[in-house]
Amino acid sequence: MSFLEGVLINVFILVIITQGVYLLTGMTGLFSLGQAAFVATGAYAAGIVATRYQAPFLLSLAAGVVASVVVSLVVGYPSLKLRRVHFSLATIAFGYGIESILNVSTGITGGAIGLIGIPNITRLWHVLLAAFLTIALVRNFKLCRYGRACVSTRTDEVAAQVYGVNAFVTKEIVFAFAAGISGLAGGLLAFYLGYLSPDMFGIPISAEYLIMVFFGGLYSQTGVILGTIFLALLMEMLRATAELRMVLYCTIILIFIIFRPTGVFGTWEFSRAWLAGLSGRAFGPGVVKEGVKDNGFKQA
């Protein structure tokens, strides 16, 4: 595997993960600071079934997704009843919890030493395919009534409920969906790296996902994808600057956030209409324009 392929695998695994964060934070307004824990759950589940039971690649990935979704349902049920900040605090607790569980259960996960011997299977085309599917599903979700329910819940939960939206179930759906996406990314990561250790999935990693989402544009799926690619590549390129790397990385992000608080792309969405040069002024999280276009309506 070439160096470039390795870099791109990392980049597109991040693209997959931030699609989940976009669903949670961008569309639904839930700030999860423990999203890396779901990546960990997926990665470890896939790695464990692959190393212990010699499960094939696809089956292991599926196990990762299922494990992540199951954990999200268990964690989501109590924590999604909490209000905004309290929910975020709960996800921090969850993030630390998973990290400690992985550290402590030495017999299953290898503890702090890590889980080793996972076969190196993931290639770039696997990751690209997975990223493409994830992006397509997230786009469809955003355009359907459940996507609109997320946005209404974020904007005005009381009003959303009055229009028949079960806000709690909506949050559970989106939390589980995001966890499934993270689980898939985790599985791909496990089969790419070949080993896993708990410190790869701490709270700072979760915070980094959030930064990528904010950087590109919290309310723009396009922005989240491009922002993630840009920041992930930037991180790689700054490797040359050694110790200064984090300083430069943070400075660049700060400059962008100060001058574009809504993210580089704001609420702009890539669409066929835009390609055709028809796009007018963008408004709202882009859902509307696309929704209208896809419903066969011409816009003036």
Add this chain to the structure above:
Amino acid sequence: MGSNRRDSAPAFLEVRQVEKRFGGVLAVNGLSFQVLKGEIVGLIGPNGAGKTTVFNIISGVTRPDRGLVVLDGREVQGLHPFQIARLGIARTFQEIHLFKELTVLHNVMSAGHLRATYGFWEGLLRLPRVRRIESRLAEESLNMLSMFGLGDVATAGAGELPYGLQKTLEIVKALITRPRLLLLDEPAAGLNPEETDRLKELIHRIRDQFDLTIIVIEHTMDLIRDVSDHIVVMNFGEKLAEGHWDEVRCNEDVVRCYLGED
């Protein structure tokens, strides 16, 4: 709608002995009244009389401490708002609750959540059926917006609309849910006399066109006079009087505690 009909016909909505306490304050105290199918009932009373709390209880936003709310023979008190929405009760808010950062059309389509009848997986895969339902909902939303004079601003941001149009949009959003009972909380607040006259017409028109039963909270007395078949007067959480405009207007208690004040 004379009082004869009120005595004999079964109630479409019945509020029975409803009580709600916030801390030490009895916001609603043993309130009972009935609404017949197809009626427009005015709910009036001084500020703080508990009118909006009654709406919150009927629409499930607030749970009553005691008492029943019966819609078409079914007890609905204590249900969640989204469950009550499914039973056909829609409402507008006194303080506008639009999704301000979304476009007007997107607001209506979001409110049409229950009208888009497909499941999660269908939506995720965007099956042809989903596309069909979505385009029907968009079409109906646009039609409804045109019907209420909002057709031209469908792609504008809801928060950018002038106040009067925001109020109309709230009504359109309630109507897209195809309710049986519509609760209007101070629809005329902040409107000028012309707009208020148009609103009176609109309330009658939607009642007839959408086969609605309507309860309206209002401080604008000439609107209440012109649209209400029946009026319930509240004061300090209790029912002070009820009846037709002429009966209520002459009621001494009402005159003293409310109408006289203005």
